[in-house]
Amino acid sequence: MENNTFSVGDEVTLKSEGRKVRVEFGPFTTQMGTQAYVIKHLDGLHAGKSATVNGRSLERGPKFAVGDDVLVLPLDTPGKVEAGPFLGRSQATFYVVKYASGTHIWVDEVALKPVLAARLNTFSFRGTEYDLNATYVDRDGDTWTFNGRVSLTGVPRMDCERLACTGPYQDRTLTTVVGAYGPLTKQD
Structure with a gap:
């Protein structure tokens, strides 16, 4: 037993x-x-x-379900669980994860972390309080919004809303956006 x-x-x-x-x-x-x-x-x-x-x-149930957003270690690469759990030869639990690029990967459960939505509506950084329900404009005129995800350390992640913003302009931490494209101004 x-x-x-x-x-x-x-x-x-x-x-x-x-x-x-x-x-x-x-x-x-x-x-x-x-x-x-x-x-x-x-x-x-x-x-x-x-x-x-x-x-x-x-x-205990499975740690993740199909459709869950996850971060794949060691680089915290965002992905989505497409299938699983599966028991591997080593008796470890595996999932199939799909990256935004469309690539699929077979990942051991211990290399996955859940992506949790921020529980707060605001986030403070360098003395500025950011409203996570607002849209912000950077110094180049591009707009950024909170995408509902947070980093493993709890920092909100942002997406650039301009059509030309793809790849590295999606799923960036607010601290990275402020550091690279700030200051950010709240859009009315």
Whole structure:
């Protein structure tokens, strides 16, 4: 029998329902001597509600799903999960990731990081507060907007909105845009 231990914040599957839940507390030992967790339902009829469950009723799901935006290490190259997970010969978990160029790559799960949308509507850099819902104009007159992604260190990523802006002008960190093309002026 496999003994899984989960940590607070882990998103796992509740076997009885096949639904995603998040571990809120635990593990702890019940009066009956079993390992239990407090979980919060993330979807379905009980979304947002908490419950106490036996640890054996939880299982780890795949780390990524088809359609997830990811960063491929070591260069933090953005991509999208196209297929997977697959169990390789080495018993490692692999995914097929597609880069913006259209190239596909077979990647070990440990070389992938999720791209998380910024939780804040603003970001401060060098004493300036940037509104991530606004459009900014650089010194050359090109416009930049927040694309919903952040770097692994939490820096918002921007896209140049001009049609001629392709390749290196997409998915740039705000700090890079300010340093290379700033100052940025908020467009009304």
